[in-house]
Amino acid sequence: MPKLIRIEGGQFVSADDPFTHVADDEGLPPGDVIISLTRFSSEGDTLISQGRAVGVRIEPDEEVEALAYDLPKVAVVAVAFPKYRDGRGFSTAHLLRARFGFKGEVRAVGEVLREEANFLTRCGCDSFEPADGSSPAQWAHAANRHRHVYQRAADGRTPAFTERAES
Amino acid sequence: MYQYDTLDKEFLADRAAEFKEQVQRRLAGEITEDQFKALRLRNGLYLQLHAYMLRVAIPYGSLNAVQLRKLADIGRRYDKGYGHFTTRTNLQFHWIKLRETPAILEELATVDLHAIQTSGNCIRNVTSDPYAGATAEEIDDPRVWSEAIRQWSMLHPEFSHLPRKFKFAVTASPKDRTAARVHDIGLVVRRARDGTMGFEVIVGGGMGRTPYVGPTIREFLPANRLFSYLDAVLRVYNRHGRRDNSYKARIKILVAALGADEFRRQVEEEWEKVGPGADMPDTEIARIRAAFAPKAFDTLVNRSEAFETAKAADPAFARFARNNLKPHKRPGYTIVEISLKGIGDTPGDATSDQMDVVADLGERYGQNDIRVTHEQNLVLPHVKLDDAPAVFAALAAAGLATPNINLITDIIACPGLDYCALANARAIPIAQDIAHRFADQDRAELVGELKIKISGCINACGHHHVGHIGILGVDKKGEEFYQLTLGGSGAEDAEVGKMLGPALPADRVTDAIDTIVEVYLRERAEGERFLDTFRRTGVAPFKEAVYAEAH
Numbered sequence: 001m002p003k004l005i006r007i008e009g010g011q012f013v014s015a016d017d018p019f020t021h022v023a024d025d026e027g028l029p030p031g032d033v034i035i036s037l038t039r040f041s042s043e044g045d046t047l048i049s050q051g052r053a054v055g056v057r058i059e060p061d062e063e064v065e066a067l068a069y070d071l072p073k074v075a076v077v078a079v080a081f082p083k084y085r086d087g088r089g090f091s092t093a094h095l096l097r098a099r100f101g102f103k104g105e106v107r108a109v110g111e112v113l114r115e116e117a118n119f120l121t122r123c124g125c126d127s128f129e130p131a132d133g134s135s136p137a138q139w140a141h142a143a144n145r146h147r148h149v150y151q152r153a154a155d156g157r158t159p160a161f162t163e164r165a166e167s
Numbered sequence: 168m169y170q171y172d173t174l175d176k177e178f179l180a181d182r183a184a185e186f187k188e189q190v191q192r193r194l195a196g197e198i199t200e201d202q203f204k205a206l207r208l209r210n211g212l213y214l215q216l217h218a219y220m221l222r223v224a225i226p227y228g229s230l231n232a233v234q235l236r237k238l239a240d241i242g243r244r245y246d247k248g249y250g251h252f253t254t255r256t257n258l259q260f261h262w263i264k265l266r267e268t269p270a271i272l273e274e275l276a277t278v279d280l281h282a283i284q285t286s287g288n289c290i291r292n293v294t295s296d297p298y299a300g301a302t303a304e305e306i307d308d309p310r311v312w313s314e315a316i317r318q319w320s321m322l323h324p325e326f327s328h329l330p331r332k333f334k335f336a337v338t339a340s341p342k343d344r345t346a347a348r349v350h351d352i353g354l355v356v357r358r359a360r361d362g363t364m365g366f367e368v369i370v371g372g373g374m375g376r377t378p379y380v381g382p383t384i385r386e387f388l389p390a391n392r393l394f395s396y397l398d399a400v401l402r403v404y405n406r407h408g409r410r411d412n413s414y415k416a417r418i419k420i421l422v423a424a425l426g427a428d429e430f431r432r433q434v435e436e437e438w439e440k441v442g443p444g445a446d447m448p449d450t451e452i453a454r455i456r457a458a459f460a461p462k463a464f465d466t467l468v469n470r471s472e473a474f475e476t477a478k479a480a481d482p483a484f485a486r487f488a489r490n491n492l493k494p495h496k497r498p499g500y501t502i503v504e505i506s507l508k509g510i511g512d513t514p515g516d517a518t519s520d521q522m523d524v525v526a527d528l529g530e531r532y533g534q535n536d537i538r539v540t541h542e543q544n545l546v547l548p549h550v551k552l553d554d555a556p557a558v559f560a561a562l563a564a565a566g567l568a569t570p571n572i573n574l575i576t577d578i579i580a581c582p583g584l585d586y587c588a589l590a591n592a593r594a595i596p597i598a599q600d601i602a603h604r605f606a607d608q609d610r611a612e613l614v615g616e617l618k619i620k621i622s623g624c625i626n627a628c629g630h631h632h633v634g635h636i637g638i639l640g641v642d643k644k645g646e647e648f649y650q651l652t653l654g655g656s657g658a659e660d661a662e663v664g665k666m667l668g669p670a671l672p673a674d675r676v677t678d679a680i681d682t683i684v685e686v687y688l689r690e691r692a693e694g695e696r697f698l699d700t701f702r703r704t705g706v707a708p709f710k711e712a713v714y715a716e717a718h
Contacts, residue, residue, distance in 0.1 A: 147177050160318065
């Protein structure tokens with residue numbers, strides 16, 4: 001079972017991953033799958049009608065808007081960070097949460113490093129496939145080490161200006 | 168001035184602690200240099216030709232005496248007794264040891280300074296007007312908006328891995344001292360006829376290998392909608408900026424590729440969706456504004472007897488007053504600009520001892536307010552005319568009274584091949600050579616305003632594209648050559664300079680500048696600056712004279 005870290009009740013925990021990533025040219029295994037946007041548009045409904053939970057992987061150059069209409073049917077959106085320095089996925093995650101109100105799992109996949117924990121969680125990611133072998137404790141440490149944030153973001157943390165106004 | 172509250176201070180302490188841990192992991196071999204590189208760059212730590220370089224952020228170029236003394240102290244204890252002020256109004260230390268950087272950052276944090284986002288593909292330090300709060304020209308204090316942008320951009324989760332670095336300039340004066348039109352975003356405060364405050368928004372200016380003067384994509388953005396609009400601009404850029412080629416990844420390339428109209432359409436469409444929920448609350452802007460409320464100025468008359476007497480008695484002071492003092496909004500006050508371009512100096516360098524002198528003067532005579540300019544000078548924005556002779560005397564004793572602001576020897580130069588791993592040619596010796604040639608102050612004043620800007624490579628840190636005379640170092644088969652451009656401007660009349668002709672070898676540059684100046688003196692009409700003459704005559708007479716001599 002691939003290693004997965006997720007946020008549950010505000011805590012970073014190790015979790016079993018019921019989903020299998022399936023490439024476009026691969027045959028479908030049984031069970032819950034994460035597939036590409038292309039594959040989802042042709043086979044998504046069929047797979048869902050088979051009773052599977054279906055996740056969709058969004059690449060950085062793909063527009064999450066293409067999925068907006070179907071989001072209620074989607075269990076997981078896997079936001080791809082092929083290189084951690086490619087920040088397009090942050091906008092994708094932000095839009096999923098803040099614009100489209102997606103309540104399901106938003107998972108960061110690819111070159112996912114704990115150094116990005118703060119940015120990823122603030123943009124609304126709540127599960128992670130770490131590429132650096134890091135542990136939930138290390139993620140919690142990295143994500144929570146700043147006592148204050150200056151901006152509103154998809155995680156709903158209280159920004160500095162609100163803290164000040166309330167103090 | 169804005170004072171950091173507990174929250175700002177805790178933020179800096181947390182960030183310093185985070186970086187300390189990252190350095191420890193690197194020193195312990197837990198992360199590779201390649202992984203560490205991205206982490207250190209995000210914290211202003213470069214590995215240069217000879218050593219590590221640490222770039223300390225000076226938000227909107229504003230310092231108090233305690234901060235400047237701390238920089239002096241760090242220069243003395245961790246570097247070689249000096250620092251280098253940059254065109255981003257930051258301060259760089261060029262001789263830093265990796266293992267000492269956590270300690271340096273901890274010390275900086277004690278005086279509310281840091282190195283966050285001074286490098287990397289994120290929103291960098293904001294440039295603002297060094298005369299903010301002191302000039303009668305401004306229609307608002309641009310530091311209010313600069314500070315708000317500082318906060319909004321600090322570890323912004325969505326915009327921390329942009330396609331490339333991203334630079335803001337904010338000004339509120341008709342005279343632009345920030346080079347707003349050659350920034351990724353230039354914001355010019357405007358007031359509508361009904362008194363409403365807003366911004367002209369300029370996006371996609373820049374220098375480097377493809378220089379552009381940025382187009383205005385919005386004539387008037389209501390001030391209270393600033394942050395939702397910035398969200399929209401940055402989101403369009405983050406999603407659609409090129410990432411396949413770092414030379415084509417700046418927002419200027421996206422704006423140019425789409426065209427200003429299409430870019431504007433995309434931003435406006437996104438802005439509609441973002442909505443006012445993303446704007447900073449008025450209460451926070453009001454809180455920041457209160458922090459910049461003017462200090463109590465004394466009620467003085469325009470004319471200072473002490474000042475007039477000193478001018479009459481001392482020609483050196485009179486010259487300093489003529490060139491380095493600028494009009495203040497209050498009677499009896501002046502803005503003192505301190506040149507870091509002494510003849511033979513490295514432009515932008517200040518020794519720790521000099522920093523201490525400026526800190527003392529700022530504290531004693533200048534309301535504890537010190538500014539850094541993008542032209543690599545320092546400013547004491549609030550000095551009484553009565554005190555100007557004493558300030559001059561102290562500056563002169565410290566070698567800081569060079570009376571050359573905006574003159575031909577007030578040269579911007581990047582560190583070039585002497586320090587920078589990217590450079591193709593040296594910049595500092597060229598600047599020094601030109602300064603020596605024009606060391607005669609009478610001649611320099613006869614020439615008048617003439618901005619020379621030198622870059623040691625195409626990345627244009629020395630802003631050569633917008634120099635009245637720009638000098639670009641290029642490498643030709645292992646030899647340093649210099650490409651001259653004329654007629655550039657980074658001010659409100661921004662323009663990219665025009666190529667003069669084939670590049671010249673290093674030993675021909677100063678002669679060429681001399682020839683260009685002679686042509687200008689011959690051609691100029693009454694009251695014309697070099698730039699005005701060039702715009703009238705075009706490149707031909709200059710080209711002819713320089714290359715006639717070269718043959």
